[in-house]
Amino acid sequence: MRVRIPLRAATAGAIVVGAVLAGPAAAHATPPGPGVTARLLAQKTVGDTDYTLREITIPPGQATGWHYHDGPLYGVVKSGTLSHFASTCVSDGVYPKGSVIREPAGPGNVHLGRNLGDTPVVLEVLYVLPHGSPFSEDAPNPGCPFE
Template sequence: MRASLRTGSAGAAALCLSLVALPAHATPPGPGVRGRVIAQSTVGGTDYILRKITVPPGQATGWHYHDGPLYAYVKQGTLSHFDSRCARDGRYRAGDSLTESPGPTNVHIGRNLGSKPLVLDVLYVLPHGSPLSEDAPNPGCPFQ
């Protein structure tokens, strides 16, 4: 494991969603949603990827799920997290952390309903070679 990730992995795990899907077909992220890789490493058959994700006010990540667990830390703003039943299953403010469970039964969307950018540090723990997220269609919610 690279030193930059090793020194930050415990903190990142404590900190740490992506919430940001890769370019998607059914429900792409809103305009201006972006992610930047901070560190990455592969140990055994597992990829560890730490990213900074920014979601502008009024935008969302698009519906998606992950092939492995995800750990996130809210650095700025407020994350409104919704599950596939259209229910808000979490509201996370600056200083809060959250975990997302993997698999297609855990489809979700992250929305920034606030007035300032949402900034997250996200640690992905994925099977080697998996995408950061898997696109999913809107499960029938009245919002995107």
């Protein structure tokens, strides 16, 4: 026995099945801007902690993308000026060359670094992370009008 299903019913059914399989819509993380790079300078594991020194470069007009870290970070601005924004969409610091920056750990500390200047921002950053943790955890834009 052959069952005929009208095209409109078949299309609607396929959309519903696709939505169910896909699950609820998720907020998407914001990727770093074009040209944002990281270079490994040194790495050492002591006990359950990874200590990693990286050089981060953010070209003019670009940003890191919204993220947080599983452990604290300590950095020095080697060139340019870093504009730092909290998840409240308000600047929580402007760091010119020679400045020291500290970022606390955890998902309650979502932030974004932006280069609003005309020269590359170069940072040397020490990551102090639980062994095996990623350098950062992506986070969606918290509703700020910029990335």
